[in-house]
Amino acid sequence: MESAKLLSAIIETAIDGIITIDDKGLIESINPSALKIFGYEEQDLIGKNISVLMPEPDKSRHDGYLHRYQNTGEKKIIGKGREVKGLRKGGSEFPFRLAVSEVQLHDRVIYTGFIHDLSKEKEAEEFLKNYTIELEELVESRTKSLKQMLYELQEAKEEANLSLEKEKELNRMKSRFVSMASHEFRTPLSSMQLSVVLIEKYLQTSDNAQILKHLHKIKNAIASLNGILNDFLSLEKLEAGIVAPHYDTFDVVKFSEELTEEMQLITKEDQIIIYQHTGSESEINLDQNLLRNCLMNLISNAIKYSGEHTLIEFSTEISKGHYLFTVKDNGIGIPQEDHAALFQPFFRAHNTGNIPGTGLGLNIVLRYVNLMDGHIHFESKPDSGTLFILSFKRKTK
Numbered sequence: 001m002e003s004a005k006l007l008s009a010i011i012e013t014a015i016d017g018i019i020t021i022d023d024k025g026l027i028e029s030i031n032p033s034a035l036k037i038f039g040y041e042e043q044d045l046i047g048k049n050i051s052v053l054m055p056e057p058d059k060s061r062h063d064g065y066l067h068r069y070q071n072t073g074e075k076k077i078i079g080k081g082r083e084v085k086g087l088r089k090g091g092s093e094f095p096f097r098l099a100v101s102e103v104q105l106h107d108r109v110i111y112t113g114f115i116h117d118l119s120k121e122k123e124a125e126e127f128l129k130n131y132t133i134e135l136e137e138l139v140e141s142r143t144k145s146l147k148q149m150l151y152e153l154q155e156a157k158e159e160a161n162l163s164l165e166k167e168k169e170l171n172r173m174k175s176r177f178v179s180m181a182s183h184e185f186r187t188p189l190s191s192m193q194l195s196v197v198l199i200e201k202y203l204q205t206s207d208n209a210q211i212l213k214h215l216h217k218i219k220n221a222i223a224s225l226n227g228i229l230n231d232f233l234s235l236e237k238l239e240a241g242i243v244a245p246h247y248d249t250f251d252v253v254k255f256s257e258e259l260t261e262e263m264q265l266i267t268k269e270d271q272i273i274i275y276q277h278t279g280s281e282s283e284i285n286l287d288q289n290l291l292r293n294c295l296m297n298l299i300s301n302a303i304k305y306s307g308e309h310t311l312i313e314f315s316t317e318i319s320k321g322h323y324l325f326t327v328k329d330n331g332i333g334i335p336q337e338d339h340a341a342l343f344q345p346f347f348r349a350h351n352t353g354n355i356p357g358t359g360l361g362l363n364i365v366l367r368y369v370n371l372m373d374g375h376i377h378f379e380s381k382p383d384s385g386t387l388f389i390l391s392f393k394r395k396t397k
Helices: 002-013 032-038 058-072 119-160 164-205 208-233 235-239 252-264 288-304 361-371
Strands: 017-021 027-030 081-087 093-105 108-117 248-251 272-278 283-286 311-318 322-328 374-380 386-393
Touching (some): 119 208, 248 252, 283 288, 288 361, 288 386
Antiparallel strands (some): 017 108, 311 322
16 A cells, blocks of 8 residues: 555656556556646546647557557567657647556556656757857858958058068968967867857756856857957057056956866866965956966966876965966976977977977967066976966055
């Protein structure tokens, strides 16, 4: 008796729909979830043929399916699961996953169907598909914009009839521009790609909170792409050294925790970024965008040049006169003979092998640090990892 009550309670409270039919296809029982899914009252369905819940052509074919199985024993869906269409009371169709089991009960056979409504999952898939198309269109649009700008640079060179030296300089700037764009676009694009993968994962569990979280990260990455593109449109001014930092006061702990969370998304297997802050104060006064680009570059390099199952240490410190930012890894390190040229554009250490990179990242970091009147220091040995320290003098508000 207790077992029967327990079974009844489980069926009545199940999230998925459960329907039982006899060997003629007539509905014997239906739980509340199934009633809710199909939009019926129990008295509307008990004793009715199960095909009333099916759209054509399954509606007309169902009895034939059942008779064929009873005569031949050939299973099409019994003992298996598949995605099918259902018909609600109002006439609308919807997708659901159906699993059917056969139960021998005394001298008769009943069939039990388990119904999982896929409407929300399909809506989310459609949303993700449309959002992916929008992202692809945005990237294509930005690519066209980049090509157009390079074309206009070429046109400007021809129209202005510059001297040979200026023509060479313009070509160098064009090449440098394309290389920088490729380098700087990689991190936000990787973040978007990983977020899309995670959204696909969370769709399987209908975890809307996580889906929204990663859609938000994609939006942030798109904003970052736009910011980077706008920076590169002013590349000539940056080359001339006339781009000034914009200082504001912000919480370095919150800033660093958010950055750590974002960079953790692109780590290798079992790579962990550990963040620590030293000092009783947390507010600093620097250019937040320039600082973010510097730290993203250093942490990205730490990830890239370290193996799996490693720790990356990221720390901030506010002392009496300075702000300090430290990134330390246990990666391949930098040969001593490469230290002197490390911050030169397009330079790459000789032990990087096939690890991708343009050799521009540290040059960009150095220029941004210099714009904020800071200093950069590093220590590194082959196979012993690398330590980078950025230091900035505290500014009076």
